[in-house]
Amino acid sequence: MTAPRVLVADKLSPAAAEIFKNRGIEVDTKIGLDKDQLAEIIGNYDGLAIRSATKVTEKVLASAERLKVVGRAGIGVDNVDVPAATARGVIVMNTPFGNSITTAEHAISLLMALARQIPEADRSTQAGKWEKSKFMGVEVTSKTLGIIGCGNIGSIVADRAQGLRMKVIAFDPFLTEERALDLGVERVSLEELFRRADFITLHTPLTEKTKNIINAQSIATMKKGVRIINCARGGLIVEQALADAIKAGHVAGAALDVFEVEPAKENVLFGLANVISTPHLGASTSEAQENVALQVAEQMADYLLTGAISNAVNFPSITAEEAPKLKPFVKLAELLGSFAGQLTEAAPNFIRLEYAGDVADMNTRALTSAAISGVLRHFLHVNMVSGPAVAKERGIQVEETKRGQEGAYETYIRVTLKTEKQEISIAGTVFSDGKPRVIQINHVPMDAEFAPNMLFTVNADKPGHIGALGTLLGDEGVNIATFNLGREAQGGKAMALVTVDEPVSDATIQKALALPHVVRAARLSF
Template sequence: MKILISDKMDPRAAEIFRERGLEVDELPGMSPDELARVIGEYDGLAVRSATRVTPALLEHADNLKVIGRAGIGVDNIDIAAASQHGIVVMNTPFGNSITTAEHAIAMMFALARQLPAADASTQAGKWEKSKFMGVELTGKTLGLIGAGNIGSIVASRALGLKMKVIAYDPFLTPERALELGVEKVDLDSLLARADFITLHTPLTDQTRGILDADALAKAKTGVRIINCARGGLIDEAALKEALDSGKVAGAALDVFENEPAHESPLFGTPGFISTPHLGASTTEAQVNVAIQVAEQMSDFLLSGAVTNAINMPSLTAEEAPRVKPYMGLAESLGKLVGQTLGEQIESIAVEVEGDAAELNIKPITGAVLAGLMGSYSDSVNMVNAPLLAKDRGLDVSEVRHSHEGDYHTLVRVTARTPDGPRSVAGTLFGHNNPRLVHIFGVGIEAELTGPMLYIVNTDAPGFIGALGTTLGKADINIATFNLGRRKVGGAAVALIAIDSPASRETIRRLCELEGVREVVALRF
């Protein structure tokens, strides 16, 4: 497999790829057209922030399986387009967390003591000691907007400085707030109480402009604001007005709405400090994110492990060997349901019991959906299958049963249809070999492989002979023959593995056999 590193990255990344047996090309600085011409050769793309992964680029990425972002923000990657193409997108959210948090703390100190202005004045030969009266951090209230990974680190450092920390984060639980030592508040309360505000949230439709003119008007007079997260979280024109009016005593930005920021209405404003997106710019962080992205991408390509993916459930390297056989079983069950029930499906429920209930169920559900949606669309995998299912309006649910039933482990897929629920179930023989054990109310043991026929007929003598004769006349050899029935003389099911696919004419002839109710050609 081949990896392209398209942005400047620490050399350790390429070394790790090569150590893992992957071929690597380091080609930073390519134009979009140059990148489009070569991207089709690669299985993986490692980027930082310079490369823009657009829908147009991905149209040329026929072999691409994974994009790794050495850093946190993935604004330069079109996640939706990558998902539609079945490409996993990973980032490294922890590699530069401490570095970014420390930069936010440094900016807070710089604001509190007016360090940049005092430095410039002193180096200009002035001695304006009385001009630069600062404020202490001790005893002040710090308001965190976002209390995730980086926000929590900032909170711990601020508590060490004897600050009081309050936090606005819709995803922050009371238990986690207690663990962090912060007070959870709503946004209006934070604005009214905070002496300093730091932002640590991604840029989304919900957070864009979270500090706009209305929010700044609600803020405590004399507040100081720090943003080392993403540009666009603050309305820069509104911040300029708030600085000029004295409502905001100071602001420090490491990120801007438009970068590189060669000009801004904020530049030159008294009380304003800026740095050129330096949050992750330490030697340690650059090495850490390079190592992490290379290890994550290598693990995915070589073992199927998924770490820090934006558009796919995580699956650790330790979990992957145990879960993979279940994923194969789940995908086959999804294919069976999709090919037999088709457009009738209104919702899907994935149930696991016994040993399977102890596993990470998300990849199993993803595999079911990949098999199911592959019946309707081409080029489907675990990345884009959930999107396709959502587009079709399919509800998906998951259920765990810790008890063990007839089998030590079981995966069941139930489709709700206008005629009621229809279920299939399978298990693993020897912990590794998938087997179907139940189909639509009939117990049957079968290996789902290659071209097959699913036939429902009235249980009666002579049917198997007529079936075999019809297939023989079509020059189709039977590989395996699996039978099941609910009761004598009732509905019987046959799952037949065949050496070559059955033609439409053969399917028509099978449908004409006496007692046949349904014939479906399957492929696994």
Template structure:
């Protein structure tokens, strides 16, 4: 019986034809993307779901998707898919991470020209018969400083185009190495330096907790007078209310936005300002980009449904169907070890060393390394996946080293992840026990035994009496239940570590109180 795929958003005819040519039954029903009830009603009949951005794949949809094996997103952003819910159902989620990079970069450059020469405003005036030649005094871009926030795949293309326009290009990106910056011809700077120097600021970073409102009211106040700001990345990177105030005061000369905090943007603080250019999320909207990502997702989904081959999956590495059962628990372990280190790291990562000991060393360690790097980078780069993680790490000059060796300790299999940053070195080890659950067994040389949990607190402290009682009382007073409590220390009275599983997220005010406890050096919330 041929697999069945439902296309619930607009996809090109050529993509539909690829499914048919490969022997996949395909239903093209683009109107379903906006009708979640109807989609939920029929999704149980399909093995694959091909989408763009209109379809929202919620837990409710997935609950009804009893046959679903794969979701293919034509494009990079998968924020319209509930990834944890899909993973829990065993549904592979694929995207097309590089299909529209050039198109998005070109749109940012087009917006920069539109701002510099007030093209939309001048067009409207001229077509109204006004001929206001003296009103529209623009600025040259040559020799101006272009500040790029986020210099990954798209940011690097923008940088290349900016250099071609004879602009001075500076970039802020914690994951951009000095060597990579030199290669692409940009000057790597800190954010405050970029704000102070840039004539034009363009954003090319995903929306994460670390990047949300990266251009806040405080940041905008640090920019030079007359700056122009472009956002073709994600809504939420800029405080739109604060930007409107800066535009009204004349501090910011102009803004060009393709993305907004709420979309579709039927109203927005930026609308109506004479020096603002807006487009309706057109970053990836060219014939070439739409065709590229549509064809790519059709090929990937067909390969998986017909042959079991996985590529560009955001929740599983590219491995064969035969390898999956043995690798799956170790993939989960590697990803969680990486996530543990990534959530605790707030400085430039230079080197990642991953050591595989024992039986795990005989498995497909490239897939495990990809999972570990994806986990490591994801806290800062939301769109990273196990396929794109190695190339993203390479782009940013992060050296990844792998070592395999025979078992030397108490475990049949052991994975140790060590990262070196510009400030410190951190190592964490884990294993998989007979129950198939990944566990942390060593942090910075201190032995612990802890399962990963959705909400955890990581604490480093001096090994002094009274800490556990004070900590437990503090959480109890706040109504927070402790599920598990794992402890370790290097020696009596020395450095100690606690990994605490709690029921639900830790409020910020409680975390502050934990940090203020006597002998506590550091307290960080973790989510897995």
């Protein structure tokens, strides 16, 4: 058997190459290749190890006849065309936890530097000015630190801040009361965090729900003199709004390691007093670089030699024998989780997976991982491998039940989410055509295929709703592909699941809610 070959295309610790060699894998290191050069040689390799510089495009993947795995030493995979890799059967792995301590320490460093105006004081002193009275700082002891996103990195920041004798409050939709007690933080709403915090630090991924989470409106609700630190993602802050607030004196200062456009050669925040800027250094320590390099090499070697998959962003842990039968049910589980997750109004604290019929005898661990990732991915950067670990970290209880065939369907999966105030249940199956379908929503019968863009409504079963909703969508220029209906009983609660050609706007959602008898309207995307 020919030994696998791996190309290291970005600068990694030499220890990564040693791991490959020690496990019998041939390794070449060629740094600085452009996409044409990479495409020319990638066909000779089974694995590609990268950081952020190398772009793994569709063109590169089209030439990668042997390629089985791309390993990204770091968290983000923005430089990898994941859909194209998936279509070619290439596993894409990352190392989601290797940079956590380093990033948390950088946030604490920026917090302290911001509190004492260290960079400006350093520049002034080295210029011979000795402006002692100009740089009046603030103590962090007894101050309130608001953490937005209390996952792996945020929880480390909380621990370090408590060592500085700060009062720590946290907003995270998936932070349970039990987990908050374990961390020693106070769980609060985002509005309360903005109102109470003396310092605010961001440790949340950039998603549709978190983009521009700090904006002119939210800044207006913050304490006068608040200081803001961001080592997460640039798009979390509306930079112009932050600049305006600093100039107006409402925000005392900001320390930013990330920017909306990177590399940030120009920015509205540059040059402002009490603004500290670093060039995305959160993961830049020798220890972190070593950790992620070792981790990605071990993961890639395991996959190439044994088929074991860990921290894959585009595939769950499934054996070659299971794959053909399991694949459509993995997709179904993910879609059901996504459907339920998009309908929750608060973070779930409980997820139940019910498997009935033949699916109960399959590898339900992979199916449960897929469902959990579907639930969480609208709020967090998770995949089918990391989803269960993230759920456990956030204190979300996960339960599986299995039973034989029940009801009209030979086999089905039901995903149930519970929050403090709400319970949502979505069931589905796979027909002989291999396409996942919804068969129940909150136990109301429904028969609908999943589609990229959908509109879900709940209404009283009264005449005229279908026509009114159809007319509204027509007036809004929204083209309907399918219109699926279900109801509990005549005159009771009814539901509509409408497939549309384009995403429904917020304004259209509000108009749908204003229709007679409508009690819920939600945009869904898959």
